[in-house]
Amino acid sequence: MATLVAGRFVPSPGALSWHPEGESVRLGWQSHGGAGRLHPARAFPMRLVVEVPDGAARVSAVVMRGVFAACAAIRHEPMGAIGAVLVVRGGEGVAPFQLNLVNGRHYGDAGDGVSVERINGDGTSLRRVGVVEGSDGEVFRVDELRIEFGRVRSVSGLEFRDMGTPASFVLFEVLFEAEMGAVCPFRGHGEKISLAEVGSIVRLRDWGRFDAAVAQLRRGILESGDLDEGKGSALTFLAVVAAAILDFGGNREMHRFQLDAARELDALNDPRQVADRAAALADQLLEGYLPNRKSDSGKVIDRAIRFIESRFTQELDDDDVASEIGLSTSHFRALFRERVGVPFHKYILNMRLEKARQEILTTELAIREISEGMGFVSSAHFSRAFSQRFGVSPKVMRENSNSDANTG
Numbered sequence: 001m002a003t004l005v006a007g008r009f010v011p012s013p014g015a016l017s018w019h020p021e022g023e024s025v026r027l028g029w030q031s032h033g034g035a036g037r038l039h040p041a042r043a044f045p046m047r048l049v050v051e052v053p054d055g056a057a058r059v060s061a062v063v064m065r066g067v068f069a070a071c072a073a074i075r076h077e078p079m080g081a082i083g084a085v086l087v088v089r090g091g092e093g094v095a096p097f098q099l100n101l102v103n104g105r106h107y108g109d110a111g112d113g114v115s116v117e118r119i120n121g122d123g124t125s126l127r128r129v130g131v132v133e134g135s136d137g138e139v140f141r142v143d144e145l146r147i148e149f150g151r152v153r154s155v156s157g158l159e160f161r162d163m164g165t166p167a168s169f170v171l172f173e174v175l176f177e178a179e180m181g182a183v184c185p186f187r188g189h190g191e192k193i194s195l196a197e198v199g200s201i202v203r204l205r206d207w208g209r210f211d212a213a214v215a216q217l218r219r220g221i222l223e224s225g226d227l228d229e230g231k232g233s234a235l236t237f238l239a240v241v242a243a244a245i246l247d248f249g250g251n252r253e254m255h256r257f258q259l260d261a262a263r264e265l266d267a268l269n270d271p272r273q274v275a276d277r278a279a280a281l282a283d284q285l286l287e288g289y290l291p292n293r294k295s296d297s298g299k300v301i302d303r304a305i306r307f308i309e310s311r312f313t314q315e316l317d318d319d320d321v322a323s324e325i326g327l328s329t330s331h332f333r334a335l336f337r338e339r340v341g342v343p344f345h346k347y348i349l350n351m352r353l354e355k356a357r358q359e360i361l362t363t364e365l366a367i368r369e370i371s372e373g374m375g376f377v378s379s380a381h382f383s384r385a386f387s388q389r390f391g392v393s394p395k396v397m398r399e400n401s402n403s404d405a406n407t408g
């Protein structure tokens with residue numbers, strides 16, 4: 001499924017604006033009009049950079065709407081002149097796409113009153129979509145120039161370069177036809193929590209991060225707007241949480257919960273309902289098996305967990321953490337165990353092992369490097385602790401992961 005995504009650019013002061021019927025006004029960016037001292041567009045810039053929202057997208061075509069072009073009549077510049085160059089910047093590792101805009105093919109005299117609709121045979125097409133009136137009363141045709149790539153490309157932006165001929169181009173809209181596949185709320189970059197982390201968050205009883213993951217799930221379902229995809233994301237999230245609870249003693253009623261949740265979500269017919277119910281079910285799932293998770297001094301211990309997360313590979317003891325959050329060591333130990341369910345030293349070990357597991361499954365770092373990076377004094381100590389927690393050695397877990405990837 002493809003959708004048009006509007007590129008971002010800054011309009012030119014004094015440029016034309018276009019008001020399509022029933023829509024909002026589009027402010028234009030206008031290009032330079034050559035070196036002529038009397039040219040009416042000589043004060044405008046020669047270059048425009050248009051950005052794709054959120055960095056990069058998988059794009060199959062670019063659609064530009066504007067005046068293509070003023071002062072492009074044959075008395076000003078010859079047919080066949082290259083008035084501008086478009087450079088479509090690729091995402092990381094992708095070569096740019098370049099197109100020369102040729103007078104008589106991609107643009108012409110926009111003030112000639114002639115309606116245009118043609119396919120150029122080079123992946124581009126041109127058609128009239130409206131008109132706009134200049135400050136001196138001259139009427140210009142507004143055209144849509146469509147550039148198809150022939151395949152989906154990773155695109156981060158577009159650069160429009162005026163080549164200094166008399167033709168002056170006005171851009172009102174630059175749209176990227178982006179391929180919108182199913183979007184997982186937990187697939188992304190930066191500060192997003194990955195789905196692989198959710199199980200670790202539950203096993204570590206890091207409720208601050210768990211609440212952030214639930215909020216991310218809800219936001220992802222709303223942003224996607226796809227009802228079936230939202231239901232699938234919600235059920236996947238609940239399954240990961242249920243599996244993590246089973247790891248520390250949840251009973252088989254967990255499977256009944258998942259079946260009931262699937263029936264509830266299936267009956268909903270609006271993404272917002274799915275998002276709200278998914279968040280409620282996630283909270284209900286934990287409250288059913290860990291009823292005291294919000295009943296103690298949660299904010300204080302959440303601060304402690306944030307501090308531990310930032311330093312867990314270093315030498316760290318409960319005196320350091322207690323001092324950081326302003327509690328006595330004995331009080332901190334009691335609150336921590338009540339909130340998290342395990343002693344401080346056990347929590348640190350579990351966090352190191354969970355983070356190590358993620359790196360084994362998602363990176364190509366040597367196991368020895370992972371062990372050292374997580375603060376273990378020796379590879380042998382790391383391997384023993386890892387095997388006790390996960391039932392397999394680090395080496396076997398990586399081999400199994402590679403085997404699954406090769407056969408998947």
